[in-house]
Amino acid sequence: MTILIIVLSLGAFFCLYRALQGPSIPDRAIAVDIMTVIFSSITALMALEYRLAYLIDLSIALAVISFVGTLALAKYLEGRSLDD
Amino acid sequence: MIDVLGWLSLCVGVGFTVLGCLGLVRFPDLYNRMQAATKCVTLGTCGIMLGVFLKSGFGALGVKALLCALFVLITVPVAAHALARGSLIFGVKLWKDTVQDDFTDDRGGESIIEGPK
Numbered sequence: 001m002t003i004l005i006i007v008l009s010l011g012a013f014f015c016l017y018r019a020l021q022g023p024s025i026p027d028r029a030i031a032v033d034i035m036t037v038i039f040s041s042i043t044a045l046m047a048l049e050y051r052l053a054y055l056i057d058l059s060i061a062l063a064v065i066s067f068v069g070t071l072a073l074a075k076y077l078e079g080r081s082l083d084d
Numbered sequence: 085m086i087d088v089l090g091w092l093s094l095c096v097g098v099g100f101t102v103l104g105c106l107g108l109v110r111f112p113d114l115y116n117r118m119q120a121a122t123k124c125v126t127l128g129t130c131g132i133m134l135g136v137f138l139k140s141g142f143g144a145l146g147v148k149a150l151l152c153a154l155f156v157l158i159t160v161p162v163a164a165h166a167l168a169r170g171s172l173i174f175g176v177k178l179w180k181d182t183v184q185d186d187f188t189d190d191r192g193g194e195s196i197i198e199g200p201k
Contacts, residue, residue: 077170
């Protein structure tokens, strides 16, 4: 289980490289989006490892935050306002 | 048996996720990176959540993991599609070896494939 979490963290570091390096704004946005989904997976693995059922709620909350943030940034890039 | 299936699902999910992140680093332009990362990470996260469900059974943990898998399966492609459309309108260039650009063809106007063919 520890090895799986370490490998997932390696993937999160790849995303961090793209978020720091990315030439355009949507590059950084998609990297942060994917990174949040990976954190959600890591939280689910921790919930399984330590038998803490409430950590899976945190996993769902991270997925929701990632979705709403990416949609807001997509609307901003399209040049429309948030209630359009 | 169920336990072995759970481990298998967890390992497949983690493998898909890390390979998708490798695609996020290696691919040439924004749209290639976006499709690699989005598809692989969606399937990988669903695999991990399915593995958590198989290993923990029908409890608070397992059922919420299935709900989270369903939510990720619906929302991550929607968010990536909205972001791809937003970045096309924002003016991010396509890769220089792109052969087809239906979005610009339908809307008319300047081509957004970067550089000379």
